[in-house]
């Protein structure tokens with residue numbers, strides 16, 4: 001693979017350019033009584049890398065499944081380059097959206113090359129008869145597919161593994177192979193669901209470079225990831241889902257400094273959110289307990305002399321030292 005040295009900041013996306021690649025409008029997905037995604041709007045423009053983040057269970061994968069025709073949204077529409085998409089995943093792929101999954105879904109007993117060739121099937125037009133007789137048209141198409149697959153293996157750095165079984169690749173290379181297979185359908189938009197999950201720091205950096213190279217080749221990217229450093233170093237724009245709703249959307253700078261995002265990741269309800277009343281009750285109870293402990297300490301000091309007072313002070317110092325420990329910010333792995 002030719003690994004570019006440019007960054008998202010060096011190579012800003014053409015934000016104003018043309019119509020959106022992806023336009024999700026009012027997408028809602030209910031499972032019985034549970035609303036996993038509620039009225040989410042999201043646009044990806046040509047040349048953009050957009051991040052989708054949120055705590056566990058926020059609805060990110062469900063939203064991806066609505067975009068790719070795996071789920072039929074209860075409400076809302078999804079358009080690709082101005083055309084509303086059908087609710088059939090192979091038709092969505094044919095239209096120009098490809099994806100990878102949270103859990104690797106390769107054909108384990110097929111070779112690396114065969115896995116990429118499978119990804120080409122939406123772009124080959126030879127019929128069954130042509131395939132059975134292996135006529136010249138079929139052989140030409142087959143050669144073209146293989147050339148393209150090899151190009152993708154070189155692009156992802158897997159060319160020398162073409163004949164290895166997918167199951168024998170190390171984990172990081174299996175993830176790359178998934179991306180190569182998704183690219184084989186020649187998408188205009190690539191959806192990546194947690195592409196760096198379980199990766200080492202070196203593999204994560206390589207994945208970032210690969211995603212930037214994909215963008216440079218003209219494919220927009222929408223990526224779900226829990227690794228905040230990866231997201232904030234890669235994306236032009238980030239949307240945050242919390243409890244199925246889009247909470248914030250903006251540049252990485254705006255999103256990572258937003259108090260509501262920090263609160264959502266630390267599990268602290270923000271003002272006006274469900275749970276705020278309960279949190280206020282807990283805070284009041286803790287304050288009352290602390291006051292009672294303090295009053296008890298003073299009484300003990302008066303009654304029992306200096307030693308009791310010193311013990312109380314020591315205990316208070318140790319408690320406040322613990323309280324002064326910095327809380328985990330939403331950085332690195334969120335879970």
Ligand SMILES: Nc1ncnc2c1ncn2[C@@H]1O[C@H](COP(=O)(O)OP(=O)(O)OP(=O)(O)O)[C@@H](O)[C@H]1O
Pocket residue numbers: 031034036054055056057058059060061062063
């Ligand atoms: N097929 C389903 N049937 C019922 N409930 C579902 C289904 N799929 C997801 N959910 C629920 O919808 C909610 C959102 O789940 P989803 O997997 O989309 O979240 P997520 O943000 O991708 O989480 P994670 O980061 O852990 O992958 C969760 O409460 C989940 O249990």
